[in-house]
Amino acid sequence: MVSPHTQLKKVTDRVIERSRATRAAYLQRIDDAQGKFPARGALSCANLAHGFAGLTGDDKMKIKAIREPNIAIVSSYNEMLSAHAPFVSYPDIIKKAAREAGGVAQFAGGVPAMCDGITQGNAGMELSLFSREVIAMSTAVALTHNMFDAALCLGICDKIVPGLLIGALQFGHLPTIFVPAGPMTSGxxxxxxxxxxxxxxxxxxxxxxxxxxxxxxxxGHGTCTFYGTANSNQMLMEVMGLHLPSTAFVHPHTPLRDALTAESARRVLELTAQGKTYTPIGHVVDEKAIINGIAALLATGGSTNHTLHLVAIARAAGILIDWNDFDDLSQSTPLLAKIYPNGKADVNHYHAAGGMAFLVREMLAAGLLHEDVTTVAGKGLSHYTKEPKLIDGKLQWVEGTTQSHDTAVLRSAAEPFQPDGGLRLMQGKLGRGVIKISAVAASHRVVRAPAIVFDSQEEVQAAFDAGELKRDFVAVVRFQGARANGMPELHRLTPPLGVLQDQGFKVALVTDGRMSGASGKVPAVIHLSPEALLDGPLGKVRTGDMLVIDAEAGVLDVEIDADEWARREVAKPLHQDANEVGFGRELFGVFRAAAAPAEFGASVFGPLPCEGLHAVPTAGVTVS
Incomplete structure (x- = not known):
């Protein structure tokens, strides 16, 4: 086994030490729940009768007898999302496979699944980030009936997988496998x-x-084919050992896809206390798994949204990470994949070039991932250098390719696209934020230009339509943080800013909002923390101030006299009430009021930073 890269080990050791107390408390909590299987054996007769009353036939008798392990199916199926529509047939496939393997499966509950692609630029987008919290709570509601010995989580897209995982980690004593549906074919x-x-x-x-x-x-059915948050989710679930190996990018409605779904049911039964190897999810998602997820995200140029989601997921397992960890790993993790928006290819091309099996093989060989982890496939991440095949109608895993089939899409660690990852921590007088530069040309990574301040993306669009932006400038879009309006994605700004950049102007975006997993060729410093509504320094910027963005050096600054900067007051939002009513936003007021800073995952769960919400998060921060 190759020794971990020194930087990988350094960051991992730092995270382990930082998380010592919180991780120990989490493990104690889930370990206290172990050894009480089947869980439904602790229920009263009335409780248990309620739990199987909705079933019929053998499944009802098996649950009543309290012998066979029972799998909870938690699904995000709906007809609104192309990625989730294939899940309509999964429960029947899972139940059949469970019966054949000596268990039973029960549809435990559904979780909501909204699409940022539908809500972009609309009021519903302000519910998007906090839908992650709703999904986590919905997952907990589904699993809270104490009827289950394992779980299968069916989800794909942006907030759905993080929400499912945060919820499942509250039941960390249950073996859990994530079951994807795969991408749509290329159009x-x-x-x-x-x-x-x-x-x-x-x-x-x-x-x-x-x-x-x-x-x-x-x-058609399946995830969008660009490498945004949805497909970054799928990559993460594999590298973190929560999928069966190389299952992420197999198309829906194919014999192989259905075989993998059935195998997920059979495999999770083997991971129960009654099975071959008891493997609870709380022990799969440990410090090394989280670090593996960050490293692979960087190596593939994945979604900036995971600078929020991975932080929140880690905290749900008692693990404390921050943006310094992302930044330090980025400096030593080479970029091995070029998938749109970081390149021309889509995820189908990536999969055909060698996909996850090749990526994991290369990163392990270079010491860029921890091999000594627990996964749902077994001990060791080397399980994930294999890929599934249907051979004579039977599902088998064979070794994946040792060479990329398209070096324009996927490369070895010896010949990367660039020597470092695609993410930078940006900091200076305006606070701390992140930028994804893997899709930004080197000539656009340094921008020095006057600010034009906006309070919404609609104001930017209006100025563009009026022809007022034909110049070098930095668009400062403030009051877009979690506390202000739920931190919507501002992806609607990409076309106009891209047009101006193509016309030869130096342009960039600085915001306390999100840009999206599809952050592209325009330099965008996002997730500014603390946000403007919480007196963050972004609120001090005025139109005409000279801003400096140096993505190579990680600098985000304003050229201004120090005394004048200190005297300036933070601006107050003029139309805050408009973000609080209509389209269900009233229901999410409690989330906005409780949201942590972006570097703490913008989550409403768990303890908040002991330094207070107005402080700029720093390396090694602890929680109270």
């Missing part, structure tokens, strides 16, 4: 789609042409 290329969006933004095409292009890109 109109992501590059051509982006070009059509820019043409629409400049009035060169109409809505009919734009809609047709979008429909050709998003045309």
């Amino acid at each position: 109109l290329s992501n590059d051509d789609k982006a070009k059509t969006r820019q043409r629409f933004a400049t009035g060169q095409c109409g809505r009919d042409e734009l809609l047709e292009a979008e429909a050709q890109a998003y045309h």
Whole structure:
């Protein structure tokens, strides 16, 4: 086994030490729940009767007899999301496989699943981030009936997988496998789609042409094919050992996909206390698994949203990470994949080039991942250098390719696209934020230009439409944090800013909001913490201030006299009430009021930073 890279070991040791008390408390809590299986044996007769009353036939008798292990199915199925529509058939596949393997499966509950692609630029987007918390709580409600010996979580997209995982970790004594549905087949290329969006933004095409292009890109069941948060989720579940190996990017409605779904049910039964190897999820998701997730995210140029989600997931397991950990790992983790928006290829091309099995093999060989971890496939991450095949109708895992089949998409650690990862910690007078530079050309990574201050993305669009932005500038879009309006993605800004950049202007974005997993070619410093509503220094910026963004050096600064900067007051939002009512936003007021800073996952769960919400998070921060 190759020794871990020195930087990987350094960051891991730091996280272990920082998390010693909180991790120990978490493990004690879940260990206290072990040894009480089947869980439903502790229920009274009335409780148990309620638990199986909705079933019929053998499944009802098995649960009543309290002999066979019972799998909870928690699903995000709905018809609104192409990625989740395939889950409609999964419960029947899982139940059949469980019966054949000597167990039983019960649909425990559904969780909501909203789509950022549908809500972008609309009021519903302000519910998006906090839907993660709703999903986590919904998962807990599904599992709280004490009827289950294991769980299968069915989810794909942006907030759904993090929410499912945060919820499942509250039941860390249960063996749990995440079951994906896979990507849709390739349609109109992501590059051509982006070009059509820019043409629409400049009035060169109409809505009919734009809609047709979008429909050709998003045309059937499965995840969107670009490497945004949804597909970053799937990559993470594999590298963190929560999927069966190399299952993320197999298309829905194929014999292999259905075989993998059935195998997930059989395998999770083997991980129960009655099975071959008891493997609770709380022991799978440990410090090394979290660090593996960060490293693989960096090596593939994955979604910036995971600078929030991974932090929140880790905290749910008693593990404390911060943006310094991301930044330090980024400096030693080479970029091995080029998937749109970081390149031309989509996830189907990535999978065909060698996919997850090749990526894990390369990173393990270079010491960029921890091999000595527990996974749902067994001890050791080397299980994930294999890929599934149907051979004579039987599911088997064979060794994955040892060579990339397309070095324009996927490369070895010896010949990376660049020597470091695609993420930077940005800090200076405006606080701390992150930038994804793997898709930003080197010539655009340093921007020195005057600020133009906006309080919404609609104001930016209006200024663009009025022709007021044909110049070098940094768009400062403030009051977009979790406390202000739920931290919506501002991906609607990509086309107009991209147009201006293509016209030769130096442009950039600085915001306390999110940009999305599809952050692209325009430099965007996002997740500014503390946010403007909490007196963050972003609220001190005025139109005309000279801002400096140096993504290579990690610098985010404003050129201003120190005394004048100290005297300035933080601006107050003019239309805050508008973000609090309508389209269900009233129901989420409690989430906005409780949200932690972005570097703490913008989560409403768990203890808050002991230094207070106005403090800028720093390396090695602890919680009270």
